[in-house]
Amino acid sequence: xxxxxxxxxxxxxxxxxxxxxxxxxxxxxxxxxxxxxxxxxxxxxxxxxxxxxxxxxxxxxxxxxxxxxxxxxxxxxxxxxxxxxxxxxxxxxxxxxxxxxxxxxxxxxxxxxxxxxxxxxxxxxxxxxxxxxxxxxxxxxxxxxxxxxxxxxxxxxxxxxxxxxxxxxxxxxxxxxxxxxxxxxxxxxxxxxxxxxxxxxxxxxxxxxxxxxxxxxxxxxxxxxxxxxxxxxxxxxxxxxxx
Numbered sequence: 537x538x539x540x541x542x543x544x545x546x547x548x549x550x551x552x553x554x555x556x557x558x559x560x561x562x563x564x565x566x567x568x569x570x571x572x573x574x575x576x577x578x579x580x581x582x583x584x585x586x587x588x589x590x591x592x593x594x595x596x597x598x599x600x601x602x603x604x605x606x607x608x609x610x611x612x613x614x615x616x617x618x619x620x621x622x623x624x625x626x627x628x629x630x631x632x633x634x635x636x637x638x639x640x641x642x643x644x645x646x647x648x649x650x651x652x653x654x655x656x657x658x659x660x661x662x663x664x665x666x667x668x669x670x671x672x673x674x675x676x677x678x679x680x681x682x683x684x685x686x687x688x689x690x691x692x693x694x695x696x697x698x699x700x701x702x703x704x705x706x707x708x709x710x711x712x713x714x715x716x717x718x719x720x721x722x723x724x725x726x727x728x729x730x731x732x733x734x735x736x737x738x739x740x741x742x743x744x745x746x747x748x749x750x751x752x753x754x755x756x757x758x759x760x761x762x763x764x765x766x767x768x769x770x771x772x773x774x775x776x777x778x779x
Contacts, residue, residue: 539567546571551773555580558690558713576773581697581764583664590668592759593703596751599675599744602632602654606674606704609695611639613682616709616729620678621645623735625652631739636661636670671702675747680729683709692717697762699723705750707738721761723754 546552546568552575554560564571605624611617624633631654635645638660649655661670671677679695681688689712696717699706706724708714715726725746727738 543568550574551576553578553773556690556692556713558692562690562713576769578766578769579692579697579764580694582694582701582762584764584766586664586667587701587759587763589664590702592701593672593755596703596748596755597675597705599747602629603742603744603747604632604634604673604675605678605742606634606636606670606676607678608636608670608674608698609639609679609693611635611637611641611645613680614641614644616680616682617641617645618648619729619735620680621648621652621655623739624654626736627654627739629654631742632656634658634674636666667698668702671698671704674704676724676742677704677706679706679714680709680727681712682729683711688712700754700757700762701759703751703755705747705754721753721757723750723757725750 546564552564552571554564554575554577556579557577560572560575560577564575605620607617607620621633624631625648633655635649635655635657636659646657649657658670661667677695677699679693679699681693683689688709691712692714695706696708696714698704700721700723706718708718708724708726710726710728718724718726725738725741727734731737
């Protein structure tokens with residue numbers, strides 16, 4: 537029923553807009569051959585007004601003291617979060633884990649944080665108002681999600697563009713299109729959350745030199761790769777709808 541409705545909509549639409557090229561190659565091109573010809577990729581990049589409010593750093597990060605890991609956004613995928621919390625707690629003062637956001641796993645996170653001196657919960661936030669200050673307060677962003685979810689395997693979350701813009705290395709899950717982008721840019725690390733002990737292995741790989749190199753590569757990229765230009769695209773879509 538749903539597949540039939542999707543087919544009717546796509547047959548009659550003037551254009552299909554997706555936020556990741558993998559939505560085309562890994563789904564629509566297989567389910568609806570020929571749809572590529574009227575598909576537009578408009579990635580979910582950093583809003584331009586946010587970029588104007590928060591200038592990019594002029595130098596790469598240089599971790600000094602405890603290495604600060606940030607989990608920024610929706611608290612979901614409990615396995616990925618729980619493994620990280622336990623691994624950081626075991627390392628004591630060498631690492632800190634900072635949570636910014638809200639979501640289904642909030643109670644589990646806050647309960648665990650209360651028991652450990654090197655874990656912190658900072659509450660929910662506004663991207664428009666707070667995102668620059670948040671990224672300036674961490675050395676690496678943890679964006680490891682459950683890649684058994686088909687959507688996770690092909691999506692490009694806004695965390696990628698935020699990390700690139702602010703020069704903060706990002707840690708992501710293996711077997712995702714996000715991991716492909718991270719490897720292409722050299723701006724972070726890729727881990728496999730299915731592997732036992734993956735969080736401890738990840739922490740072993742984190743050091744100041746590695747993170748500084750990732751940060752330097754991110755900051756060398758042009759903002760065309762991370763800040764939206766919707767004003768250039770939307771008029772073209774409107775014109776397409778008039779034809």
